[in-house]
Amino acid sequence: MIKVTYVAQDGTATTIEAEEGTSVMQAAVSNDLDGIVGECGGSMMCATCHCYVDEAWAERTGERSSDEEEMLEGAADEVTERSRLSCQIRLQPGLDGLVVHLPEEQL
Numbered sequence: 001m002i003k004v005t006y007v008a009q010d011g012t013a014t015t016i017e018a019e020e021g022t023s024v025m026q027a028a029v030s031n032d033l034d035g036i037v038g039e040c041g042g043s044m045m046c047a048t049c050h051c052y053v054d055e056a057w058a059e060r061t062g063e064r065s066s067d068e069e070e071m072l073e074g075a076a077d078e079v080t081e082r083s084r085l086s087c088q089i090r091l092q093p094g095l096d097g098l099v100v101h102l103p104e105e106q107l
């Protein structure tokens with residue numbers, strides 16, 4: 001199992017354990033975490049799974065693809081260089097302990 005911590009705008013941190021291969025979006029949605037909607041189920045059609053990767057993890061989560069970049073343009077909250085679609089980040093052993101920050105709004 002791989003741990004991911006989601007930090008809400010008010011500083012509340014929630015740590016979830018998920019199987020390797022699960023996306024950061026799926027891990028949140030299947031644990032009913034507020035702050036990640038994942039409307040399209042992970043097919044990169046919605047941007048309601050927007051998150052900000054913690055600075056310390058930015059290199060390990062890799063770069064966003066051009067399709068992801070395009071979809072992020074529709075995100076409800078500000079897009080920064082650390083913005084990612086959480087459905088596009090797959091949990092793997094190197095990401096154990098990953099920290100992502102949640103935007104104020106997703107819709």
Ligand code: FES
Nearest residue numbers: 042044046047087
């Ligand atoms: S869940 Fe829709 S783009 Fe990620």
